[in-house]
Amino acid sequence: MKPQHHVFICMNRRPEGHPRGSCQALGAGAVLDAFAAEVEKRGLFEKVFITGTFCMGPCDKGPTVVVYPEGVWYGKVTPQDVPEIFSKHLEGGELVERLRLM
Numbered sequence: 001m002k003p004q005h006h007v008f009i010c011m012n013r014r015p016e017g018h019p020r021g022s023c024q025a026l027g028a029g030a031v032l033d034a035f036a037a038e039v040e041k042r043g044l045f046e047k048v049f050i051t052g053t054f055c056m057g058p059c060d061k062g063p064t065v066v067v068y069p070e071g072v073w074y075g076k077v078t079p080q081d082v083p084e085i086f087s088k089h090l091e092g093g094e095l096v097e098r099l100r101l102m
């Protein structure tokens with residue numbers, strides 16, 4: 001089975017006070033939960049895969065989310081942004097420019 005989109009969400013956690021911080025410290029767990037809930041709500045199990053990853057680099061701009069096949073990077077993603085990422089990008093084919101890192 002090949003999904004239409006594969007969403008990678010950084011779930012890296014560093015110790016409290018670490019100079020680089022981490023996406024987990026910035027709320028990545030709630031973002032992953034929101035993506036999973038939205039997949040269920042929209043019945044997209046075979047079309048959108050969600051995977052938690054380790055650090056992808058831009059830790060200070062996390063939570064970091066990368067969407068393939070486009071290779072689009074989103075930063076500072078909150079659970080409130082997730083429905084828009086689905087409606088605009090994953091189902092609508094339009095990127096969410098205000099969240100784009102690259």
Ligand code: FES
Nearest residue numbers: 010023055056059
């Ligand atoms: S900790 Fe998430 S990008 Fe580095």
